[in-house]
Amino acid sequence: MTISRRGLFTGGAAAIGGAVAGGVAVAALSPDPTAPPIPSPATLVDYGQAIEPFYGNRQSGVETEAQAHGAFVAFTLLPGTDRGALARMMRLLSDDAARLTRGEAPLADTERELAVVPARLTVTFGFGPGLYQAAGLPSPVAPLPAFPQIDKLEERWSGGDLLIQICADDPITVAHAQRMLVKDSRPFATVRWVQRGFRRSAGMEPARQTQRNLLGQLDGTANPASGTPSFGTAVWRADHSTQLVVRRIRAELESWDLLGRTDKENAVGRTLGTGAPLTGVNELDEPDFTKLDATGFPVMPDFSHVTRARQTDDRLKIVRRPYNYDDAPAADGTADCGLVFASYQSDIVRQFIPIQQRLAEKDLLNEWITPIGSAVFEIPPGAPEGGWVGQQVLV
Amino acid sequence: MGWTSRMGAGMALALALGGLAACAEDSTAASTPTPSATSTAAPATAGLTVKDPWIKAADTGMTAAFGTLVNGGTTDVTIVSAAASVSPMMELHETTMVNGAMQMQPKQGGFTIPAGGEHVLEPGGDHIMMMGLTTPVKAGDEITVTLTLGDGTTVPFTAVGKPYTGAQESYAPGAHGSAMPEMTGMPSAGAHS
Numbered sequence: 001m002t003i004s005r006r007g008l009f010t011g012g013a014a015a016i017g018g019a020v021a022g023g024v025a026v027a028a029l030s031p032d033p034t035a036p037p038i039p040s041p042a043t044l045v046d047y048g049q050a051i052e053p054f055y056g057n058r059q060s061g062v063e064t065e066a067q068a069h070g071a072f073v074a075f076t077l078l079p080g081t082d083r084g085a086l087a088r089m090m091r092l093l094s095d096d097a098a099r100l101t102r103g104e105a106p107l108a109d110t111e112r113e114l115a116v117v118p119a120r121l122t123v124t125f126g127f128g129p130g131l132y133q134a135a136g137l138p139s140p141v142a143p144l145p146a147f148p149q150i151d152k153l154e155e156r157w158s159g160g161d162l163l164i165q166i167c168a169d170d171p172i173t174v175a176h177a178q179r180m181l182v183k184d185s186r187p188f189a190t191v192r193w194v195q196r197g198f199r200r201s202a203g204m205e206p207a208r209q210t211q212r213n214l215l216g217q218l219d220g221t222a223n224p225a226s227g228t229p230s231f232g233t234a235v236w237r238a239d240h241s242t243q244l245v246v247r248r249i250r251a252e253l254e255s256w257d258l259l260g261r262t263d264k265e266n267a268v269g270r271t272l273g274t275g276a277p278l279t280g281v282n283e284l285d286e287p288d289f290t291k292l293d294a295t296g297f298p299v300m301p302d303f304s305h306v307t308r309a310r311q312t313d314d315r316l317k318i319v320r321r322p323y324n325y326d327d328a329p330a331a332d333g334t335a336d337c338g339l340v341f342a343s344y345q346s347d348i349v350r351q352f353i354p355i356q357q358r359l360a361e362k363d364l365l366n367e368w369i370t371p372i373g374s375a376v377f378e379i380p381p382g383a384p385e386g387g388w389v390g391q392q393v394l395v
Numbered sequence: 396m397g398w399t400s401r402m403g404a405g406m407a408l409a410l411a412l413g414g415l416a417a418c419a420e421d422s423t424a425a426s427t428p429t430p431s432a433t434s435t436a437a438p439a440t441a442g443l444t445v446k447d448p449w450i451k452a453a454d455t456g457m458t459a460a461f462g463t464l465v466n467g468g469t470t471d472v473t474i475v476s477a478a479a480s481v482s483p484m485m486e487l488h489e490t491t492m493v494n495g496a497m498q499m500q501p502k503q504g505g506f507t508i509p510a511g512g513e514h515v516l517e518p519g520g521d522h523i524m525m526m527g528l529t530t531p532v533k534a535g536d537e538i539t540v541t542l543t544l545g546d547g548t549t550v551p552f553t554a555v556g557k558p559y560t561g562a563q564e565s566y567a568p569g570a571h572g573s574a575m576p577e578m579t580g581m582p583s584a585g586a587h588s
Contacts, residue, residue: 087535092557107447108451187533
């Protein structure tokens with residue numbers, strides 16, 4: 001395949017930028033004339049003191065604009081943790097979360113000085129099938145069916161009775177919240193797995209910009225935007241609950257590196273530079289699946305990720321809120337990175353599974369991504385002021 | 396061991412002083428509702444509230460209650476005793492350095508909170524000692540503790556059980572400051588739930 005002119009241009013710009021010392025000079029060479037000006041210090045946001053609410057009809061951390069750092073902590077309940085114990089656990093953890101998200105130390109915090117930078121901290125609780133079983137209740141969620149064409153699931157990244165999703169724009173805030181919540185979970189549960197990830201830091205890009213994953217792709221373009229009716233239709237049920245799928249998806253960077261730029265763009269159906277569909281110019285342009293190229297083939301290949309995942313009915317869409325992970329490479333340099341893929345939707349069976357099935361059957365991107373972990377959780381409604389998450393379910 | 400002998404001395408001292416917390420079978424039930432206080436309630440008549448109260452979760456033996464005593468009134472308030480249904484023997488303790496090790500002992504005269512002032516109860520400092528637990532204080536339990544003031548009025552508040560392993564100097568003042576794990580065993584989700 002040939003290298004596109006766009007690829008040449010982008011590569012050239014990067015080379016020029018790399019040769020110029022100093023961030024301002026590089027920014028001045030930005031190829032994007034629509035980029036906002038660099039804010040002066042007077043307009044900088046105090047990211048550290050920004051607060052997201054904890055109490056409310058819906059849990060935060062779902063429709064909340066994704067923070068820079070995330071930790072997904074899954075637990076296995078201890079045998080003695082029955083419905084009464086679950087209520088005590090959630091009372092404790094909810095109180096911790098409420099205080100931490102306000103930038104206050106929880107009760108009995110031994111490192112209370114670490115609690116003073118909330119940095120938009122959200123703590124979101126998810127209940128797995130095992131939690132409902134422990135409570136003697138029917139579970140609204142079940143593990144995903146197997147996708148043998150693509151799955152290489154590992155036990156160490158899969159399942160979980162309780163999930164705590166901790167997100168903030170500061171990694172120390174996330175670490176302290178995680179430590180506090182893990183300590184208070186100890187009488188009830190053991191840590192099953194922890195998946196930590198990151199996105200661009202706060203202030204690095206305009207808000208609501210689609211995140212870029214470590215394959216270099218803009219990731220999440222088709223997401224219903226927070227605060228829109230479309231988001232509400234896709235995600236929230238009438239009782240303010242929702243459902244979460246967490247998949248650990250390894251990026252096969254070594255084989256991805258073997259592809260030319262055009263092949264990479266065909267696999268996804270979008271350009272790497274702007275994220276525009278191959279039939280469009282801008283990221284948010286609607287793809288035209290009927291458009292043919294000079295040889296009579298669809299410009300949007302029918303094996304492309306976008307073609308396979310496309311969903312226009314809000315009731316069938318999912319909302320992706322993924323975090324990148326990047327662990328230490330092997331001795332030979334083989335990368336260990338990918339996505340902590342978090343998908344929110346009102347109904348996993350109605351929304352997530354059909355999309356995943358279409359992708360498993362035919363999505364060229366499967367060649368370079370491998371699901372290695374999978375877990376499902378009900379996200380119960382939020383806690384009323386002074387209450388606790390799960391009280392509508394467990395009392 | 397060190398803890399036991401020191402507690403023995405402390406309890407003896409407390410009893411010699413008139414049994415600060417004796418006969419507290421269930422003072423909670425017997426306490427009068429006024430003036431009342433909880434972690435979130437508005438200042439009571441006497442002006443005393445307890446902010447952010449918690450109890451170190453424990454299945455058996457001894458534990459302690461912590462929080463911030465807030466006197467929103469215009470006169471000083473003295474707390475002379477505390478009671479809760481889960482512990483038949485509770486004492487108001489201070490923690491001091493003795494022979495190079497932190498050691499707790501009954502606070503002579505109780506805790507006095509000046510008008511408009513606060514008095515912090517925390518691990519390693521002043522605290523409300525709870526001995527001979529008759530019921531486990533489990534993580535997340537809500538325990539009613541009733542304070543008795545110098546004028547005889549009582550102030551109940553609700554404290555939550557918290558997993559906590561720190562500040563062992565106040566519970567295990569051994570000769571070399573060594574910890575006493577039997578005192579601070581990990582609370583469990585528990586068969587009592």
